[in-house]
Amino acid sequence: MTAYIVRRMLQMPVVILMVTFALFIIMHLLPGDPIYAMIGESEASLDPEVIAELRAELGLDDPVLVQYLDWASDLVRGDLGRSFRDRSVVTGAITDRMPVTLQLGLLSLMVAICVGVPAGTIAAVKRNSPVDAIVTLFAMFGVAVPNFWFSMMLIWVFVVELRWLPASGFVGVWSDPLEAARHMALPVTALGLTLSGSIMRYTRSSVLEVLNQDYVRTARAKGLSQRTVIIRHALRNSLLPVATIIGLQLGSLLAGSIIIESMFALPGIGRLAIQSINGRDYPMLQGVVLLFTVTVLLVNLVTDISYAILDPRIRYS
Amino acid sequence: MARGTSRRRVLGGLGVASLAVMSGGAIACGGDDDAGDDDANPGTSASPTAAKPVRGGELIVRRPSATTFADPHRSSSGYDPTFNHLYAAPLLASVNGKISASLVESWEQADLTTAKLTLRKDLKFTDGTPVNAAAVKYALERQADPKVGSPRRSLLAGVTIETPDDFTAVLKFSKPNPAFLESLTMNAPAGLGALISPTAHQKLGDDKFNEAPVSVGPFKISKLALDGESVFVPNPDWPVTAPNGDKLPYLDKVIFKVIPQTAVAVAELQSGGIDLDYVFLGENVGQIKSQPNLAVSVNKGAITQRIGMNLGKAPTNIVAFRKALNHAFDREEFALIFTDGLGSGGRGPLTNLTWAYDSTVPYYSYDVAKAKSLLAQAGVAEGTKLNICTYTSGVYPRIGEMIQAQAKKVGLDVQVDNLEVPVITEKYRKNGEYLLGLEGGGAPQGDPYQYLETNFGSANQPGGTKMPEVDALLAKALAAPNDEERKKVYGEIVKLDYDNSFKVWLLESPTIAGYTKKTQGLVWLRSGSAMDVTGAWKQA
Numbered sequence: 001m002t003a004y005i006v007r008r009m010l011q012m013p014v015v016i017l018m019v020t021f022a023l024f025i026i027m028h029l030l031p032g033d034p035i036y037a038m039i040g041e042s043e044a045s046l047d048p049e050v051i052a053e054l055r056a057e058l059g060l061d062d063p064v065l066v067q068y069l070d071w072a073s074d075l076v077r078g079d080l081g082r083s084f085r086d087r088s089v090v091t092g093a094i095t096d097r098m099p100v101t102l103q104l105g106l107l108s109l110m111v112a113i114c115v116g117v118p119a120g121t122i123a124a125v126k127r128n129s130p131v132d133a134i135v136t137l138f139a140m141f142g143v144a145v146p147n148f149w150f151s152m153m154l155i156w157v158f159v160v161e162l163r164w165l166p167a168s169g170f171v172g173v174w175s176d177p178l179e180a181a182r183h184m185a186l187p188v189t190a191l192g193l194t195l196s197g198s199i200m201r202y203t204r205s206s207v208l209e210v211l212n213q214d215y216v217r218t219a220r221a222k223g224l225s226q227r228t229v230i231i232r233h234a235l236r237n238s239l240l241p242v243a244t245i246i247g248l249q250l251g252s253l254l255a256g257s258i259i260i261e262s263m264f265a266l267p268g269i270g271r272l273a274i275q276s277i278n279g280r281d282y283p284m285l286q287g288v289v290l291l292f293t294v295t296v297l298l299v300n301l302v303t304d305i306s307y308a309i310l311d312p313r314i315r316y317s
Numbered sequence: 318m319a320r321g322t323s324r325r326r327v328l329g330g331l332g333v334a335s336l337a338v339m340s341g342g343a344i345a346c347g348g349d350d351d352a353g354d355d356d357a358n359p360g361t362s363a364s365p366t367a368a369k370p371v372r373g374g375e376l377i378v379r380r381p382s383a384t385t386f387a388d389p390h391r392s393s394s395g396y397d398p399t400f401n402h403l404y405a406a407p408l409l410a411s412v413n414g415k416i417s418a419s420l421v422e423s424w425e426q427a428d429l430t431t432a433k434l435t436l437r438k439d440l441k442f443t444d445g446t447p448v449n450a451a452a453v454k455y456a457l458e459r460q461a462d463p464k465v466g467s468p469r470r471s472l473l474a475g476v477t478i479e480t481p482d483d484f485t486a487v488l489k490f491s492k493p494n495p496a497f498l499e500s501l502t503m504n505a506p507a508g509l510g511a512l513i514s515p516t517a518h519q520k521l522g523d524d525k526f527n528e529a530p531v532s533v534g535p536f537k538i539s540k541l542a543l544d545g546e547s548v549f550v551p552n553p554d555w556p557v558t559a560p561n562g563d564k565l566p567y568l569d570k571v572i573f574k575v576i577p578q579t580a581v582a583v584a585e586l587q588s589g590g591i592d593l594d595y596v597f598l599g600e601n602v603g604q605i606k607s608q609p610n611l612a613v614s615v616n617k618g619a620i621t622q623r624i625g626m627n628l629g630k631a632p633t634n635i636v637a638f639r640k641a642l643n644h645a646f647d648r649e650e651f652a653l654i655f656t657d658g659l660g661s662g663g664r665g666p667l668t669n670l671t672w673a674y675d676s677t678v679p680y681y682s683y684d685v686a687k688a689k690s691l692l693a694q695a696g697v698a699e700g701t702k703l704n705i706c707t708y709t710s711g712v713y714p715r716i717g718e719m720i721q722a723q724a725k726k727v728g729l730d731v732q733v734d735n736l737e738v739p740v741i742t743e744k745y746r747k748n749g750e751y752l753l754g755l756e757g758g759g760a761p762q763g764d765p766y767q768y769l770e771t772n773f774g775s776a777n778q779p780g781g782t783k784m785p786e787v788d789a790l791l792a793k794a795l796a797a798p799n800d801e802e803r804k805k806v807y808g809e810i811v812k813l814d815y816d817n818s819f820k821v822w823l824l825e826s827p828t829i830a831g832y833t834k835k836t837q838g839l840v841w842l843r844s845g846s847a848m849d850v851t852g853a854w855k856q857a
Contacts, residue, residue, distance in 0.1 A: 031736075031740045031743060031744060032736075032737055032740035032742075032743060033739055036738070036739040036742035036747075037737075037739035039468075050463045053463075086385045086527070086543075088524075155581060155584050159584045159585070159590070160584050163588045163589070166585070166588075166590050167576075167584050167585050167590060168574065168581055168582075168590065169576075262577050265575055265576040265577060265578075265581065267383075267544040267545040267575070271544065272544075275383065275544075278737050278738075279739075280739050
């Protein structure tokens with residue numbers, strides 16, 4: 001197992017370099033000069049000498065490969081550079097926004113799991129009943145409905161009509177826990193419930209499969225209660241594919257955070273990504289993508305490790 | 318005496334807010350339950366308040382996007398003039414389109430090559446250092462440096478600044494500079510009016526200063542989050558008082574909150590989560606007006622939307638074709654749909670917000686038959702393909718779609734591309750890859766020199782087309798001895814535009830503010846795109 005983890009860890013830098021290089025090339029292929037993003041439309045007539053000076057200062061006059069190698073060598077030293085847009089330090093900007101996205105992501109994942117796993121289990125146990133139909137419908141809703149539409153509906157109900165919750169802004173959990181909860185309620189619900197749909201569907205089918213296994217029949221024949229059979233025998237064994245899905249949901253979670261942070265005015269990494277793309281802010285976007293890549297790779301690793309914990313039969317060599 | 322060359326003096330003690338209030342400029346909404354909306358131009362309002370201002374309370378203002386820089390000298394995307402005017406009041410103010418006092422006690426522009434500014438003597442920066450002539454020199458010289466990126470630095474080309482005493486700055490320009498005083502009524506990127514503490518700037522350097530700028534204004538920064546919530550509290554040393562002698566500001570706190578989505582901002586306005594939002598679409602007006610606690614103020618003609626053209630490429634290099642385009646669009650329908658009837662069809666580059674406006678200037682009517690005849694005259698066949706680029710945000714993509722639909726009626730096939738700003742700058746402005754570009758921006762107020770130069774001068778034409786006739790007229794305007802003469806020259810430029818159809822002036826859109834009726838004392842700023850909250854207060 002240790003050898004497996006070490007091998008996976010050693011693969012990570014290669015994947016990171018491949019992803020960031022691909023992004024670097026794509027960014028440079030996109031139309032829209034970062035210099036024009038910096039100086040604005042009204043400055044199209046700016047003195048060519050000033051533009052050349054700016055280009056040289058930012059290293060944009062070097063070949064793309066040289067620019068990438070410069071970025072990668074700075075990365076090794078822990079330096080992600082400075083934003084083209086506002087000259088802020090990339091690591092600082094990302095660190096400042098990290099708590100917002102972490103808070104949104106973790107809480108949404110909790111909501112998705114807390115809703116998806118029990119609902120999927122109940123649907124499986126009550127197969128073909130009205131409860132199953134309702135849960136399945138809810139799951140389809142979660143999978144099919146776009147985040148932004150669901151967010152607007154939540155805002156309409158809880159902000160405009162009931163006036164219970166704010167629609168925008170972020171409050172740190174340590175500065176005012178109650179206000180933090182009020183501000184996070186809608187974004188977390190919007191992101192968490194839409195993610196819960198997939199978890200619910202996979203949990204249902206996985207539990208259904210396990211419930212038909214011989215050992216479950218044996219457990220029932222032993223006279224164990226339905227509750228014990230479901231929780232101790234069926235659910236644990238059915239969680240393996242669900243864990244995979246939860247791991248894979250991270251990509252959706254990060255993509256969803258970009259939309260949700262824009263909708264609910266949360267100053268997180270997702271919104272920073274949008275601003276960086278619009279502003280052709282290469283260093284900032286490289287930093288954000290690096291973070292997303294590392295996060296996805298680490299979570300996938302944790303998911304793989306969790307297989308072994310959930311299913312002792314699995315051994316990695 | 319004519320504008321621009323006359324000696325003008327306003328006594329100290331009359332600041333931005335006080336002048337605005339004196340002139341009936343404050344927008345009063347509370348207590349006017351059935352009014353619902355005001356039609357106003359900068360510094361004016363339809364319903365002046367009679368209520369006694371209440372001290373205290375907080376005002377939450379929405380901003381649609383993050384500001385790149387808090388440093389009031391640096392060009393900033395997501396610029397919102399109310400944001401840095403709070404802690405960095407411009408040197409001059411503008412009320413009802415006229416320049417008035419702010420940090421400067423008096424000003425003088427004896428001719429267009431010399432300006433003299435005399436500062437108030439009771440001002441200090443929020444770090445306690447004095448606001449003096451050396452600070453004026455420091456601020457203007459810094460903004461003249463291309464590295465700072467102030468878009469208005471061209472106004473400081475060839476300037477020398479002398480400081481004969483602590484409170485007097487004398488500026489000498491190498492060529493006539495009619496737009497200079499106007500530029501001091503706004504901060505970057507629209508103007509050059511902001512002062513900063515030289516001591517703080519030298520100590521902190523550019524980057525750190527941007528995180529905690531030190532200037533002078535009615536408020537000071539309590540918390541700065543350019544992409545979140547920024548909090549401002551009153552500057553206890555701000556000497557400007559209201560006309561009734563009240564110390565300003567009245568509010569205990571002003572919070573600026575970034576909310577990117579307009580629909581979410583409207584929801585927040587309806588639920589009381591914010592007090593003021595001035596960047597929403599005409600279609601939201603009805604929604605706001607239907608709320609008993611909300612009101613609307615409309616600043617008419619503040620924005621012009623027009624179709625720019627690459628004059629160096631066929632068929633947009635043919636005058637008859639450009640005239641055909643001018644007859645092809647039903648401007649009133651554009652106004653009805655995109656401004657909910659609050660705006661009007663565009664008639665030309667100037668609106669009644671500037672003294673240079675001439676209502677007798679001819680404009681193009683909607684006439685499909687005439688458009689088709691002109692297209693034939695230009696030798697442009699039916700089904701000819703054109704491309705137009707516009708912005709990805711706001712109402713622009715939808716205007717693009719309507720241009721496409723109306724152009725089809727005269728037999729033109731227009732492809733609309735919604736692009737981000739840097740792409741528009743590169744492909745449309747620099748490379749001239751597009752024949753047409755949907756442009757938009759603040760209408761000129763005061764002297765329109767800069768605006769006309771930007772729209773018609775050689776330096777800014779898509780694809781680099783040279784405009785020698787316009788350039789000559791712009792030079793003539795600079796040499797004009799007074800405003801009357803300059804107005805005549807500006808009229809010639811407007812006429813030249815009409816005769817050659819350089820652009821299609823599509824829309825004169827208003828800026829619309831939605832606010833809670835409890836909020837009083839708001840004044841449209843000189844930029845016309847936002848409101849000054851210095852004299853604002855909240856009803857109990």
